[in-house]
Amino acid sequence: MSRLDDIPSSPGKFKIDKSSYFNRLRFQSSPIKFAFISFFLLCLISLLFLRSPPSVNSSQSDPSRRSLRTFTYGGPAWEKRIRASARTRTSSNGMTVLVTGAAGFVGTHVSSALKRRGDGVIGLDNFNDYYDPSLKRARQALLERSGVFIVEGDINDVELLRKLFKIVSFTHVMHLAAQAGVRYAMENPSSYVHSNIAGLVNLLEVCKAANPQPAIVWASSSSVYGLNTKVPFSEKDRTDQPASLYAATKKAGEEIAHTYNHIYGLSLTGLRFFTVYGPWGRPDMAYFFFTKDILKGKSISIFESPNHGTVARDFTYIDDIVKGCLGALDTAEKSTGTGGKKRGPAQLRVFNLGNTSPVPVSDLVSILERQLKVKAKKNVIKMPRNGDVPFTHANISLAQRELGYKPTTDLQTGLKKFVRWYLSYYSGGKKAAAR
Numbered sequence: 016m017s018r019l020d021d022i023p024s025s026p027g028k029f030k031i032d033k034s035s036y037f038n039r040l041r042f043q044s045s046p047i048k049f050a051f052i053s054f055f056l057l058c059l060i061s062l063l064f065l066r067s068p069p070s071v072n073s074s075q076s077d078p079s080r081r082s083l084r085t086f087t088y089g090g091p092a093w094e095k096r097i098r099a100s101a102r103t104r105t106s107s108n109g110m111t112v113l114v115t116g117a118a119g120f121v122g123t124h125v126s127s128a129l130k131r132r133g134d135g136v137i138g139l140d141n142f143n144d145y146y147d148p149s150l151k152r153a154r155q156a157l158l159e160r161s162g163v164f165i166v167e168g169d170i171n172d173v174e175l176l177r178k179l180f181k182i183v184s185f186t187h188v189m190h191l192a193a194q195a196g197v198r199y200a201m202e203n204p205s206s207y208v209h210s211n212i213a214g215l216v217n218l219l220e221v222c223k224a225a226n227p228q229p230a231i232v233w234a235s236s237s238s239v240y241g242l243n244t245k246v247p248f249s250e251k252d253r254t255d256q257p258a259s260l261y262a263a264t265k266k267a268g269e270e271i272a273h274t275y276n277h278i279y280g281l282s283l284t285g286l287r288f289f290t291v292y293g294p295w296g297r298p299d300m301a302y303f304f305f306t307k308d309i310l311k312g313k314s315i316s317i318f319e320s321p322n323h324g325t326v327a328r329d330f331t332y333i334d335d336i337v338k339g340c341l342g343a344l345d346t347a348e349k350s351t352g353t354g355g356k357k358r359g360p361a362q363l364r365v366f367n368l369g370n371t372s373p374v375p376v377s378d379l380v381s382i383l384e385r386q387l388k389v390k391a392k393k394n395v396i397k398m399p400r401n402g403d404v405p406f407t408h409a410n411i412s413l414a415q416r417e418l419g420y421k422p423t424t425d426l427q428t429g430l431k432k433f434v435r436w437y438l439s440y441y442s443g444g445k446k447a448a449a450r
């Protein structure tokens with residue numbers, strides 16, 4: 016029984032009055048009818064508009080829950096900054112590199128190293144808030160002082176990418192923009208698909224259509240080895256058992272790279288980074304937030320594998336990674352296609368960039384304790400089912416042979432540099448870290 020039927024007095028009359036009123040509206044007054052329908056449609060459109068994802072220059076959408084922002088670009092002053100930043104110092108054989116994710120940890124260091132040696136560099140970054148964007152802004156300011164301009168935009172923005180390729184004839188793309196982090200993939204899976212798969216495809220689409228096509232070097236990850244137990248991890252080992260969605264998207268990226276190399280003749284080099292750390296690092300990584308928490312007197316969780324086994328990582332210092340990136344750019348052959356058509360076989364490579372000496376996480380904590388001169392409040396727990404793997408260990412002989420890659424910084428030395436930077440960046444040490 017509907018609630019209307021509960022009305023005790025004259026329900027018929029009530030109903031008759033109501034229907035005759037609507038009958039009058041429907042059949043006798045077309046202007047009122049028109050106004051009523053228009054108002055209804057307007058409300059519906061507004062509702063749909065408000066519910067749809069925000070547009071970025073109206074050519075892209077961002078399903079990530081974090082990056083709800085729009086970008087503005089264009090104009091003669093903007094183009095002038097791009098041209099200035101892209102200028103090479105050594106006019107003969109300098110590269111012109113588009114660095115995506117330039118305000119990120121590795122992106123900042125690579126951009127700065129390229130600029131220092133005279134290459135032309137244009138950065139691209141969407142400045143999302145996966146971690147404190149003010150750190151990204153500080154890195155941007157650092158790069159600006161050395162003459163690197165970062166364009167604010169997303170790799171999914173096809174119009175922006177086309178525009179950049181129209182203004183600058185990039186010889187290389189160093190693709191570092193990605194949704195990083197292993198554990199966050201369980202919280203926000205779509206951001207990984209958006210950046211690491213859709214974004215990569217979008218970028219490769221623009222690269223394949225460019226004339227000339229650039230050579231592309233991009234960041235894969237040690238996480239592609241997943242549950243592989245054969246150590247040290249070699250590029251020939253199986254990578255078909257990813258333990259996290261993050262790893263799965265990086266593995267997918269390697270397959271996508273194969274496709275674009277095969278169909279369009281794009282020169283592609285994937286670099287499997289092994290837990291990169293150092294100054295200007297990522298606050299979502301363990302060594303970074305352990306430092307912060309130790310200084311704040313907060314307890315930290317140290318994971319252990321089943322049967323009290325240690326969890327270890329082949330921690331790799333940022334300067335060594337930068338050398339590997341530059342080595343990959345320097346040895347990258349030209350793409351063979353033009354304007355979307357393949358003209359011959361092109362280079363396709365994958366390299367491990369690790370340190371070759373895994374260190375237990377508990378040792379990492381001991382080193383931090385010594386350098387911070389503060390005892391950590393340790394909470395040893397069984398590794399949660401969060402996508403983490405128990406250990407990583409790189410075999411780097413291929414990168415050594417082909418890129419001249421030779422890591423020289425051990426964890427103790429690298430962490431010392433990180434801690435020095437951390438304390439000076441969050442000046443005031445303990446006090447500032449507690450902010």
Ligand SMILES: O=C(O)[C@H]1O[C@H](OP(=O)(O)OP(=O)(O)OC[C@H]2O[C@@H](n3ccc(=O)[nH]c3=O)[C@H](O)[C@@H]2O)[C@H](O)[C@@H](O)[C@@H]1O
Pocket residue numbers: 195196197235236237238287288289290291299300301302315316317318326327328376403404405
């Ligand atoms: O090598 C890689 O490819 C990956 O390296 C890191 O991932 P991860 O090695 O897991 O680095 P952290 O998140 O800094 O963790 C380091 C170690 O600390 C452990 N950990 C982490 C968090 C925590 O609370 N406790 C803890 O013991 C982890 O299990 C891991 O063994 C990066 O976060 C990834 O983006 C990157 O792709």
